[in-house]
Amino acid sequence: MIEATSPPEHSLSALYRDHRSWLESWLRRRVGNAWDAADLSQDTFLRVLASSQQIAEMREPRAYLLTVGKRLLSNLYARRNLEQAYLDALAQLPEDSVPSPEQRWLLLETLQALDELLDxxxxxxxxxxxxxxxxxxxxxxxxxxxxxxxxxxxxxxxxxxxxxxxxxx
CATH class of the missing domain: 1.10.10 (Arc Repressor Mutant, subunit A)
Incomplete structure (x- = not known):
């Protein structure tokens, strides 16, 4: 009797199961810590879920995941550079002009949104x-x-x- 082989599972869960640890390891080597790598990995799969790319039609899933992951990594570095520039500017202000932590958070979020808008x-x-x-x-x-x-x-x-x-x- 010939066993029927089941068709390959083409779903986000299969993509996640098969490639998450590989992607997370690749990202960990780039960012230097497991927490950022895990966040970027999750964001990558969320982007895949939200994209119009059909998982079943992916010929090279790792290449696709790597492309999305690299973009997110680039965004992370850009955000950190923007945050550092903002903190450097704050350090130049007189102490009585320094915004509260809540105001700083709102300003950073606004700067990030503006940066993304003009990207x-x-x-x-x-x-x-x-x-x-x-x-x-x-x-x-x-x-x-x-x-x-x-x-x-x-x-x-x-x-x-x-x-x-x-x-x-």
């Missing part, structure tokens, strides 16, 4: 937008700083506004 914009467009919105610079001042024409700054601003509107949709 994907070219550096000059991003810089022009931030100077306009955060420092209140006019197009002429931005053009001088960037060494471009005012017309180019207008184009950069339009691109930034369009990007923000499309991300929000």
């Amino acid at each position: 994907g914009l070219p550096a000059l467009v991003r810089r022009a937008f931030l100077w306009s919105q955060l420092e209140g610079l006019g197009y002429r001042e931005i053009a001088e700083r960037l060494k471009v024409s005012e017309r180019t700054v207008k184009r950069y601003m339009a691109q930034a506004y369009e990007h923000c509107l499309l991300v929000e949709l």
Whole structure:
């Protein structure tokens, strides 16, 4: 009698069971601790769950997981750099001007959201937008700083506004 082999299990649970420890080990080597690696691994599988990628159609699941994991790792490093820059700026403030821990948390969350919103914009467009919105610079001042024409700054601003509107949709 010939035994029928069961078809391979194509589900998130099978993907998780088969590849979680491998991914977590890879991430642990990159971040240097098990806690961040475990968090990033879980976030990776949550991204897979939320993605339109069909698990059953994955030819190279480890390559896919690695790509998602690398992006999350990059986001982690960017967030830590942003947090450190913020803490460095706070250290320069007079003691009576330092925000409370709650205010600091809200500010960090806002900075992170802004950073994510502007992600994907070219550096000059991003810089022009931030100077306009955060420092209140006019197009002429931005053009001088960037060494471009005012017309180019207008184009950069339009691109930034369009990007923000499309991300929000």
